[in-house]
Amino acid sequence: MSELPKLMEANRAFSDGFNAGDLPMPPARPLAVLACMDARLHPERFLGLEIGDAHVVRNAGGRASEDALRSLLISSWLLGTREFVVIHHTDCGMLTFTDGVLQGSIREKTGVDVSDMEFLSFSDLDQSVRDDVERIRNAAKILPEDISVSGHVYDVKTGILREVVAPALVEP
Amino acid sequence: MSELPKLMEANRAFSDGFNAGDLPMPPARPLAVLACMDARLHPERFLGLEIGDAHVVRNAGGRASEDALRSLLISSWLLGTREFVVIHHTDCGMLTFTDGVLQGSIREKTGVDVSDMEFLSFSDLDQSVRDDVERIRNAAKILPEDISVSGHVYDVKTGILREVVAPALVEP
Numbered sequence: 001m002s003e004l005p006k007l008m009e010a011n012r013a014f015s016d017g018f019n020a021g022d023l024p025m026p027p028a029r030p031l032a033v034l035a036c037m038d039a040r041l042h043p044e045r046f047l048g049l050e051i052g053d054a055h056v057v058r059n060a061g062g063r064a065s066e067d068a069l070r071s072l073l074i075s076s077w078l079l080g081t082r083e084f085v086v087i088h089h090t091d092c093g094m095l096t097f098t099d100g101v102l103q104g105s106i107r108e109k110t111g112v113d114v115s116d117m118e119f120l121s122f123s124d125l126d127q128s129v130r131d132d133v134e135r136i137r138n139a140a141k142i143l144p145e146d147i148s149v150s151g152h153v154y155d156v157k158t159g160i161l162r163e164v165v166a167p168a169l170v171e172p
Numbered sequence: 173m174s175e176l177p178k179l180m181e182a183n184r185a186f187s188d189g190f191n192a193g194d195l196p197m198p199p200a201r202p203l204a205v206l207a208c209m210d211a212r213l214h215p216e217r218f219l220g221l222e223i224g225d226a227h228v229v230r231n232a233g234g235r236a237s238e239d240a241l242r243s244l245l246i247s248s249w250l251l252g253t254r255e256f257v258v259i260h261h262t263d264c265g266m267l268t269f270t271d272g273v274l275q276g277s278i279r280e281k282t283g284v285d286v287s288d289m290e291f292l293s294f295s296d297l298d299q300s301v302r303d304d305v306e307r308i309r310n311a312a313k314i315l316p317e318d319i320s321v322s323g324h325v326y327d328v329k330t331g332i333l334r335e336v337v338a339p340a341l342v343e344p
Contacts, residue, residue, distance in 0.1 A: 010220020018331030048182020087300030159190030
């Protein structure tokens with residue numbers, strides 16, 4: 001049973017009352033959030049972001065993958081963001097497996113060898129935040145000069161955001 | 173002037189009234205959304221998703237990049253999602269540049285040659301949706317058997333979601 005009819009019905013209700021006016025393409029606040037795809041995270045809600053305010057990049061873990069860096073380069077160079085906020089969270093799925101276990105499981109179920117795929121799982125939540133902030137800082141030489149980055153953990157039970165890495169300018 | 177103090181203040185207001193209870197890690201609805209990072213898209217709002225309902229993967233363009241596939245593999249194999257919904261949108265930044273132009277601009281401003289970086293810009297919005305649905309379908313042999321995928325365009329002015337690729341099972 002597809003979820004789509006319910007999504008489309010919700011979209012009709014949303015769009016009935018919606019008038020975006022002429023919001024421009026660049027975010028109203030010069031901000032890009034990098035967060036996990038987890039269903040319990042609604043970053044716009046827990047950060048108080050309005051429609052048009054900020055870029056939100058999300059993937060499994062909220063990792064600063066090569067693709068997340070692609071998005072942050074587009075966000076900053078083309079659309080003027082100057083502050084990146086990395087957000088991982090408690091009870092993250094990425095803490096519950098290792099790349100080897102998932103590679104083995106996919107091979108067992110599909111017969112395909114995916115041992116060259118990195119899944120970016122991690123075992124230490126705060127360290128994963130520090131690692132991803134560092135990965136963005138390591139890209140300093142291809143980012144605009146005045147970017148700052150910080151790192152945080154969101155608690156899925158309390159809704160509270162806790163700072164792990166204080167904001168600092170990214171410098172080559 | 174950092175955006176963080178305002179974000180933290182909004183987070184305090186949010187968490188004051190927040191009680192997630194014991195929402196489990198797997199999404200309540202077996203759904204993963206892949207959408208653009210654009211500030212004018214709040215997918216949870218325009219799709220009627222509650223906290224805990226669905227994974228939301230986002231990047232520049234809502235592209236089915238290798239990293240998005242990583243997220244969808246984790247989402248489906250480990251956390252039980254079975255329906256992927258790809259959402260691009262009108263007035264997307266990805267329509268306004270070419271990879272070559274951005275590569276040239278970054279080289280000019282930083283001195284670094286990034287000509288080997290793919291930015292995944294596109295020139296035809298509906299085709300970009302078809303391409304990304306196809307890219308997910310091309311990964312069928314490493315996905316669970318019962319995954320369906322569809323493709324859509326969100327209109328940033330009207331808030332209306334328009335189907336471009338009807339939902340269909342991903343089959344090897």
